[in-house]
Amino acid sequence: MKGEKRSLGCRLRAKAPLGGGLVRLDFEWPFAPPRAGQFFMVKPARTSVFLARPLSAAACGEESVAFLAAVRGKGTAELAAMPPGEEALLTGPLGKGWAAFLPQNAVKPVMLISGGLGIAPLAAFGAELRHTSVSFDLLAGFVRGADGENILSALGIGMDEAIIVSEDGGLQNAKRGLVTRFLDAQKYSAVFACGPPAMLRSAALLCREAGTPCFVSLETRMACGTGACLGCAVPARDGTYRHCCTDGPVFDAEDVFFDE
Ligand SMILES: Cc1cc2nc3c(=O)[nH]c(=O)nc-3n(C[C@H](O)[C@H](O)[C@H](O)COP(=O)(O)OP(=O)(O)OC[C@H]3O[C@@H](n4cnc5c(N)ncnc54)[C@H](O)[C@@H]3O)c2cc1C
Ligand code: FES
Secondary structure, X not given: OOOOOEEEEEEEEEEXXXXXXXXXXXXXXXXXXXXXXXXXXXXXXXXXXXXXXEEXXXXXXXXXXXXXXXXXXXXXXXXXXXXXXXXXXXXXXXXXXXXXXXXXXXXXXXXXXXXHHHHHHHHHHHHHHXXXXXXXXXXXXXXXXXHHHXXXXXOOOOOOOOEEEEOOOOOOOOEXXXXXXXXXXXXXXXXXXXXXXXXXXXXXXXXXXXXXXXEEEOOOOOOOOOOOOOOOEEEEOOOOEEEOOOOOOEEEHHHEOOOO
């Protein structure tokens, strides 16, 4: 059974710094695993911050869940500094996963396209799809090739399992440029995208031109993660708002209002 929401103090089983302020954190999670695309609110037991921080599930193991975190401010710095053996409060799984948007009886494959750490929830989706009849391509873009190599290796993705793009050209056999340059949306029955807002907007526009459905995972600041604070509102194209934590974080790109 896929997971209903729980809150529990969970031990950090393993920590792997990846360089560039990135870290993989593997926590015990003795419940049903999340669906790919879902997230957890995570907060160390010993912390100076009041609110937990949202992190996407990147992988699931035997009673464990792994996250890739980029240190941005105090919350993520404290998570990255946790020693293995210490506990954090995990609340999740939260939000809708990618699979809710899979096209039925599609003839063409689907595309998973990421920018930077956006690869984390899409790697989890790829792992889910491998147990289905849906075929997919993975297109992963990074600003720095060296970061890309570390991130892919931390997720157990071989360099030959994805089309890899770096902006600095710092990887052998990788394409160079912005990742969306290599998205041929017509080839796919649907495109699933996670990454920075400009990349999502660009992927959404390319898909609209090609008439291909596009689904994007959005990031907002979140206080509760459960629909209670209404702090994660994102503007929709119909002039209303959606809540990233409960309506998303994965949305049909046609419903999203992207800032110019
Ligand atoms: C559904 C969801 C899934 C996420 N998954 C991951 C993940 O797998 N790995 C990961 O590293 N991060 C992820 N994030 C982003 C992560 O939650 C934020 O980086 C974190 O909350 C920042 O907290 P902080 O205390 O370190 O930084 P703060 O001190 O709160 O902020 C530091 C800086 O980052 C900016 N910032 C903070 N949060 C966000 C945000 N959500 N979007 C844009 N800018 C922000 C702030 O404006 C500020 O400039 C996710 C966010 C969401 C909503
Ligand atoms: S984060 Fe509180 S309602 Fe979404």
